[in-house]
Amino acid sequence: MSTTVAQDRYAAEKQKFQELFDQTEAANQQPAHPLDEYRQRAMALVGQLDFPTRRWEEYKYTSVNRILQPDYAMGQVQGVDAADIKTYLPEGMDAHLIVFVNGQLSESLSQFAELPAGMHVMLLRDAMDSDRFGSVAREQLDGILKDQDDIFVALNAAFSQHSLFLYSEKNVACEKPVYILHLSTNAETPILNSHMNIAVAETGSEFAYIEGQFEKPGATGTYFNNIYNRVTVGANAHIHHYCLQQEGAEGFVINRVDAEQDRDSQFSNYTVDLGGRIVRNNLNTVHKGSNLTTNYYGVYFGKEQQHIDNHTFIDHAVPHCQSNELYKGIVTDSARGVFNGKVMVRKDAQKTNAFQQSSSLVLSNKAEMDSKPQLEIFADDVKCSHGATIGQLDESSVFYLRSRGLNDHQARAMLQHAFIAEVLEYFKHEQVRDFAEMLINQKFEQ
Amino acid sequence: MLTVKDLKVAVEDKTILNGINLEVKPGEVHAIMGPNGSGKSTFANVIAGREDYEVESGSVLYKGEDLLEMEVDERALAGIFMAFQYPVEIPGVSTSNFLKSIVNANREARGLEEMNAMQMLKYIREKIELVGMDEKFLRRSLNEGFSGGEKKRSEMLQMALLEPSLAILDETDSGLDIDALRIVSEAVNKLRTQDRSFIIVTHYQRLLNYIEPDFVHVLYKGRIVKSGDKSLALELEDKGYDWIKEEVDAVAV
Secondary structure (H helix, E strand, C coil): CCCCCCCCCCHHHHHHHHHHHHCCHHHCCCCCCHHHHHHHHHHHHHHHCCCCCCCCHHHCCCCCHHHHCCCCEECCCCCCCHHHHHHCCCCCCCCEEEEEECCEEEEEEEECCCCCCCEEEEEHHHHHHCCCCHHHHHHHHHHHHCCCCCHHHHHHHHHCCCCEEEEECCCCECCCCEEEEEEECCCCCCEEEEEEEEEEECCCCEEEEEEEEEECCCCCCCEEEEEEEEEEECCCCEEEEEEEEECCCCEEEEEEEEEEECCCCEEEEEEEECCCCEEEEEEEEEECCCCCEEEEEEEEEECCCCEEEEEEEEEECCCCCEEEEEEEEEECCCCEEEEEEEEEECCCCCCCEEEEEEEEEECCCCCEEEEEEEEEECCCCCEEEEEEEEECCCHHHHHHHHCCCCCHHHHHHHHHHHHHHHHHCCCCCHHHHHHHHHHHHHHHHC | CEEEEEEEEEECCEEEEEEEEEEECCCCEEEEECCCCCCHHHHHHHHHCCCCCEEEEEEEEECCEEHHHCCHHHHHHCCEEEECCCCCCEEEEEHHHHHHHHHHHHHHHCCCCCCCHHHHHHHHHHHHHHHCCCHHHHHCEECCCCCHHHHHHHHHHHHHHHCCCEEEEECCCCCCCHHHHHHHHHHHHHHCCCCCEEEEECCCCHHHHCCCCCEEEEEECCEEEEEECHHHHHHHHHHCCHHHHHHHHHHHC
């Protein structure tokens, strides 16, 4: 008798990534930089892990198959000038801008602003080289690779060349947000863009960073943005993290955020998903100290064939913590939305206050929304609420607006906008809120 | 302005309006009264353009055009305004943005330039004063959490802003206390002009103490069974609807 070993379904795809990795500078036998050692370790990890299939509970509604099929290459800075950047830097947006084009850092397109003393933004590799941050940076990298079971994180760590390191010293408040802009332009081949941010806020400090992911208007290429964020919020500190995304029709996105909060801290994530063919967001926060607050605010709008999946997780492990989660989205045409909101309240996490609401509008027969609140509560003295609604536009409201002279399209756009606008009110930074609002309005006009 | 001829309307196969004839000339105020279920609100809604009704026969001409062929927003832009009995609450749509949008949509339809922010503010303030509303409502979501009186006042504000040719008030007075009623009536009276016509649908004669109609019609079982001047309204207030019902029902037998 012969036995057949279950084949890794994506063995061929993994092999392609391996071959691509072997072409990078990080694959060199004698690594030129300590970061390359980590990248090699990460690539070895890719070999050991599996890509998820739809048999996995967490990927029941989202197949990554389409993401893995193209023959990806590394991109180049091309087809972008300063005027293109302006589109994504609206008036009033005063930020420390770092630009990536097709996954490659472009220092000439970036606009480094003066940041307050004690706010550090640098390449991860430079952080590793420095006396000041070397050990913190290595600790973070070790933390990412240790027990890592997500192949996309391993893939990210292997390929991310220009990982960024954001660090605020104790009690430093940085008002100007750091803005990391990813722009995709036309390329000859499908492009793999892997980017990692390591964000650390020391005790009592506060800063905001924005990740913008956009396709240059008129471009049509296939690409895969595999983005990873590791966020460490110290005691009494606050990190605001904005993810604004309007990718192209053949743009694939996997975003993962792993946040860890210390006592009395706040972590706020604000996500706006408007574009992309398949978008999967994994947003995870673990509580390490008491009296802290986690905020998740999300907006999405899917049209045509778009697939937008928000998987969120809040791990209430200690007492007296609060979490607020509000997601609102619209799917129309043949678009599909997924929301999975897991909230774990562990046995010790007494006096937890956890609020979750997911609301969506499904505007066509072919559109689909899967919403799954998942509360697992093991403590007995907690306040947890959740709600999930899936609905349609209220026709009597449409009639009312039309009876005042607005046409059908205007009336519906106004109501859809109103539906989403509630979430934007929670966006802390007005300039980002206005920008998000503008992007959403553009989407309505499409 | 408006010519309704032998209008028959059904809802889910049930005939509600059974041959309405009505002629409204520019500047006239017509009151339509009648007991519950007589078809008053149906009539108002059919004129405004609600689609849940099936017009079985008859015609409605508005300024010489076939009104029944026009979409609800086309009617609005052509100068028909309906003040609803139950204005819907629309969370998330700010009242001020809504007002700006509808004013500019109507201006565009009339071949006028859009108002800029300053002109708009001035214009809205002027009309807000006319209907005695508090400016703070502008910052709130449209009708959300408004009291009954506030909702009706918001309808009057919209009417004042849009300057319609024909305004239909569907039981605007129902459920209002005397103060609110007075404010609504004053708004209507201030907006009365030589060219602007009103159709006031009401259950109670009380409103007509404040707004003097040119004609009063009594609707019963889907037909206008009696027309007269404002003295008819007073008679109804005294005697109720029963004597009219008896008169009509006796003829039918």
